[in-house]
Amino acid sequence: MEERQWRAIESCDSGSDGVFFYGVRTTGIFCRPSCKSRTPKRENVSVFATAEDAMAQGFRACKRCRPEEAVWRGAGGDAAAQVQALIEKRFGEGLSLDVLADELKMSPHHLHRMFKRETGQTPGEFLLDVRMREAKRLLRETEWSVTDVAGQVGFVNLSHFSTVFHSRTGQTPTQYRGGRP
Ligand SMILES: [Zn+2]
Incomplete structure (x- = not known):
């Protein structure tokens, strides 16, 4: 040694x-x-x-x-940061724990536990944070319809998007952007 x-x-x-x-x-x-x-x-x-x-x-x-x-393993790569970077880049796709685990060559179970230990959040919670942050930005800064915003941040179902958005912000997407639909 x-x-x-x-x-x-x-x-x-x-x-x-x-x-x-x-x-x-x-x-x-x-x-x-x-x-x-x-x-x-x-x-x-x-x-x-x-x-x-x-x-x-x-x-x-x-x-x-x-x-x-x-x-x-290997040269001390920071896997939690890699997961975050992947989510930041691909949040608009149908990302799942399995997809992330596959990218990181890790079992979904290990990935979930490692990420939670390193960041205090599950990968799913982090993904949702990123999606909501981006949705708010698009609602504020673009003229896109709420449907388009929902699709852009990875929601296939508009009412699901609206429900999640409301539960996180206390407002519907339309209310959030000041009444513009
Ligand atoms: Zn030890």
């Missing part, structure tokens, strides 16, 4: 997540560097490049920091 790796473990450095993993020989558990579990004794620590390497050596994934999830 290198000195900087040990410092990353000691300081729970999230910048090292995905860069390496460490196992604790006395417990048989492996973690990502940012794990908040008690700092192990240095002489018991083994360092691995990937979660697969740690598992191949007989270590089990920590229940707390979930080092085995796809988000920490």
